[in-house]
Structures are given as structure tokens and as C-alpha cells.
Amino acid sequence: MHDQAMPPADPRAEFIAALRELADYLTEHPSLPVPYITTTFHVFPDGDTDGERQAGVDRFAAVIGAEPTEHNGHYMATMEFGRIEYVAVAISDAARAIYRAEMTYAGCVEPDSGS
Secondary structure, three states: OOOOOOOOOOHHHHHHHHHHHHHHHHHHOOOOOOOOOOEEEEEOOOOOOHHHHHHHHHHHHHHHOOOOEEEOOEEEEEEEEOOEEEEEEEEOHHHHHHHHHHHOOOOOOOOOOOO
16 A cells, blocks of 8 residues: 655744744753854745845845845845844855855865974
8 A cells, every 4th residue: 555645744834833842842941051142044035046036035124124235145134033043045146156166175175283
């Protein structure tokens, strides 16, 4: 007998439920450490072009009431919840190309041992 595939889960609902589960668990276990630095959740809008991805950030920014910024090919909008950031990022094709080029050297260069 062939198992029928389960319908696709709702990733949004699963993410929200997981956040609530984590918050409840940390509340129930006060001895567990939490990050002392800002924790960031990134979302990357879909799109085949820089403009399409940037438009996704613009829509995100409009909902959260933020002004998008651009730095080194990263177009982003941020909303903060205390030490938690929720950030939409569109990485330009040029910035992706630079990253891929830099990664071709990964493992090829090693620091001096200091001795």
C-alpha cells in the first residue's frame, strides 16, 4: 500500500508556533541561558532581479513602517523587538558575485601559526 503524501505544511504557522514553543520553554526553564547579544531573523524576498527582490523589501518596509537602507549591495529594512531583529534583505547580483569570487579562495589561505 502506497502512503499518501501529507499536504504541505504552512511554514509561517510552523515558524510562529516554534517561536511560541521556545518562549514557553524558556519561561518554564529560567536557568537556561539566552543570547546576550541581538538575535536576528533574516528573510530574503523572492525575485529573479535586483529590482524584484528590492520591491519585496519595500513591501516589508511599508508594513513595518521603516525606511529601507542600502549598504554594500544589501538592501534592507529592519524592525526591532528589544534584542531581536526582524530583517528583510535583498542582496544584489553584484554583491553575490563578489561573495562567490571571494569564496573561491576558501581553504587556500591559512594564517601564520604565530611561531
